[in-house]
Amino acid sequence: MRHDDPLSAEKVPEVLSILSVGLWQWDTANDRIAADAEAARQLDLPAEPVVLRAAQLRAKVHPEDWSEMVGVVQLALAENTLAEARIRVMDGGNRVLRTLRSRCRPSYDARRDSYELVGIIQEVGDQGGDAASQGPVIGDWRRNREAFLLDAGRALAEAGSTDEVLRVAAGLAMPGFSPDGLAVFGVEGSRLTVVGHHGQPQQDAFPFTQMSVDTDYPAAEVIRTGRPVYLRSPEEYRSRYPSGWPLAAHFGRKSWAFLPLVVGGRTMGAWMAGFAHPVKFTPDERSVLTTVARMLAQALSRAGTAETERELSQGLQASMMPRLGPKIPGMEIAGRYVPTGGGLQVGGDWFDMIPLPGSTAAPGPGGRFALVIGDVQGHDVQAAGLMGQLRIALRAYASEGHPPDAVLSRASRFLQGINDSEHTDDTRFATCLYVEVDPDSGTLTIARAGHLDPAIRLTDGTVLLRSTAGGLPLGVYPDPDYPITEFILEPGETLLLCTDGLAETGGHDLLTGWTRVRDILEAADDGGDMEELADILVTAVLGPASHSTAGPLPDRREDDIALLLLHRLSPERLARHGDEEPLPKRKVVATVAQDQPERIANARADLRQLMHDWTEQDHVDSAVLLTSEMLANVLMHTDADATLIAEITGTGALRRLRVEVTDSDDALPHKRDPGEMASSGRGLVLIEQLAQAWGVDPRGDGKTIWFELLEEPEDEEGEGFGEEGEDGGG
Structure with missing residues (x-):
């Protein structure tokens, strides 16, 4: 070879072979180790290029050296340096054949989360043929240990859950003596629990669960005494813990370390x-294990606290966040709540849907209901608790039948009473928007307490803010006034109620944020449903997957977000989606004054005419009797006038009669058990016996007593189940 000739790549393996230097490459992503002929010879394989799996190479290497090499490689990756180690090659009889020195440059592939090693191996002087001897590590052992502990502490500190802590602990490659299995034991009362384990099948943890702390088992002793236990061999384990040895024997391990997990001076478990x-547990090794145990205890304590907080906040959120009621014929409703980016996954924003008196038990055909949205000042536990109390108070006032202005006025006094009772300077107020909805007419009756105005998306896609009269936020003034605003939600229009978080998220103020929300609404598909539109709104503001309160959320969430969408279906949407048309109705309304008892007879006659084609004559007689009884009771037992509303909905044999009698007296009737000679007290007893459903609803200015009857279906011969010839068949 002339000196002016470059050294060709083909000649490099030849030169290295002359020098007894082998080349090898390890791709951990594909579990592929390629070795040239010289490297194969030094590994006690045929002297020819070979491709191995990691398990095949590991079978050729002393187990302690394998763990040492893995730890050195990970340290070199962290420090971006060469990895150097000495490796003892073993024969099948537990004898050292030769000692090799390995030098390699590891490189990390972030895309595949793996690393690749390219290096050389060369035989060095024999370090002894005893398999128990430890091959030295090229480099400073103390430097390796300190670097390992720094990496381990950083990884454990970043773990956010108990499972993640256990995964990190299982992946720690301790310099020279990494364990192949671990378990974390806790204590509940006087019994051990298995917090988690790694390196053995899941079912193998069963014998160790619910074990008494007085058991002859190393982990139990560690928890009792707070001192570590090191067992260098199976013989030592069997002699020290004869009754506990059968539980550990079948795992086939050679050495064990049991260390206390101590937090705040209290032993919370064992590792x-x-x-x-075999491991000798030298002072250096014990020092590493003790340090890892301390870091593991701190990480488990932090993870346990975080998991408890998450469970608490999720339970609080589930209990406080309402679910929208059943489907309203002719309308679509959707709601979303997204908490702020803090650790507590519930805050001061809320929404609600409340059935109102005079409707059925839940909103149904013709039943009025209220939509409420609000925002309590703050994003902490106090705000969440106050929100829960205020939401319950609003439901109570609404269920009493008060109009929107009276509901907000009472809620404001309620909140101010809470602030006064706290005797602190941290007084809270809340904004609120209360909308009473009549599904039949689309009438919206609105009262506003310092909240954002509602927005309307018109049928042509234009979005407008609807200015509504309003008053001070709840809790600011003892006797506030909340004026009423009414308008009609026309078929095809959509109502948006939201808190300021929807507009102000992402650095926007109310003006620019509203412009963004308006543009999103106007660009939305007119044919989409409200659930899709709610997702579009939240996703456009926060990013993908942000509408799910259970999943991870972007860091741009400066405030909670709550929103409600109410859409009144157009005739085209009703036909396209196959929704039922609102049920046809016939109605009678009458008033009976205290000085007009003769009008009860007129009401009876009106009701018979209303039910002239009812298939069951007994129902007609029952309805007339019950209506007469309810009207007479108002005139006899109160000083108020009575208002009668009788209504039939449905068609054919699927009709429903609902009769309501309302008066302005707040005293509620009570069912009694009259004697045989009593001349009164049988009104509610009759209603209970004859009506298929009935109830008494308190209202803001009195009460309503109502009953319902369902028309019986006809039999196969076309005859009703009532008396023959009496209005049968309609």
Whole structure:
């Protein structure tokens, strides 16, 4: 070879072979180790190029050296340096054949989360033929240990859950003596629990669960005494813990370390590290294990606290966040709540849907209901608790039948009473928007307490803010006034109620944020449903997957977000989606004054005419009797006038009669058990016996007593189940 000739790549393996230097390459992503002929010879394989799996190479290497090499490689990756180690090659009889020195440059592939090693191996002087001897590590052992502990502490500190802490602990490659299995034991009362384990099948943890702390088992002793237990061999384990040895024997390990997990001076559990090879537990090794145990205890404590907080906040959120009621014929409703980016996954924003008196038990055909949205000042636990109390108070006032202005006025006094009772300077107020909805007419009756105005998306896609009269936020003034605003939600229009978080998220103020929300609404598909539109709104503001309160959320969430969408279906949407048309109705309304008892007879006659084609004559007689009884009771037992509303909905044999009698007296009737000679007290007893459903609803200015009857279907011969010839068949 002339000196002016470059050294060709083909000649490099030849030169290295002359020098007894082998080349090898390890791709961890594909579990592929390629070695040239010289490297294969030094590994006690035929002297020809070979491709191995990691398990095949590991079978040729002393187990302690394998763990040492893995730890050195990970340290070199962290420090971006060469990895150097000495490796003892073993024969099948537990004898060292030769000692090799390995030098390699590891490189990390972030895309595949793996690393690749390219290096050389060369035989060095024999370090002894005793398999128990430890091959030295090229480099400073103390430097390796300190670097390992720094990496381990950083990884454990970043773990956010107990499972993640256990995964990190299982992946720690301790310099020279990494365990092949671990378990974390906790204590509940006087019994051990298995917090988690790694390196053995899941079912193998069963014998160790619910074990008494007085058991002859190393982990139990560690928890009792707070001192570590090191077992260098199966013989030592069997002699020290004869009754506990059968539980550990079948795992086939050679050494064990049981260390206390101590937090705040209290032993909270024990950590077991099991080794597939003998470990002497030198002072350096014990120091590493003790330090890892301390970091593991702190990480588990932090993870447990975080998991408890998440469970608490999720339970609080589930209990406080309402679910929208059943489907309203002719309308679509959707709601979303997204908490702020803090640790507590519930805050001061809320929404609600409330059935109102005079409707059925839940909103249904013709039943009025209220939509409420609000925002309590703050994003902490106090705001969440106050929100829960205020939401319950609003439901109570609404269920009493008060109009929107009276509901907000009472809620404001309620909140101010809470602030006064706290005797602190941290007074809270809340904004609120209360909308009473009549599904039949689309009438919206609105009262506003310092909240954002509602927005309307018109049928042509234009979005407008609807100015509504309003008053001060709840809790600011003892006797506030909340004026009423009414308008009609026309078929095809959509109502948006939201808190300021929807507009102000992402650095926007209310003006620019509203412009963004308006553009999103106007660009939305007119044919989409409200659930899709709610997702579009939240996703456009926060980013993908942000509408799910259970999943991870972007860091741009400066405030909670709550929103409600109410859409009144157009005739085209009703036909396209196959929704039922609103049920046809016939109605009678009458008033009976205190000085007009003769009008009860007129009401009876009106009701018979209303039910002239009812298939069951007994129902007609029952309805007339009950209506007469309810009207007479108002005149006899109150000083108020009575208002009668009788209504039939449905067609054919699927009709429903609902009769309501309303008066302005707040005293509620009570069912009694009259004697045989009593001349009164049988009104509610009759209603209970004859009506198929009935109830008494308190209202803001009195009460309503109502009953319902369902028309019986006809039999196969076309005859009703009532008396023959009496209005049968309609």
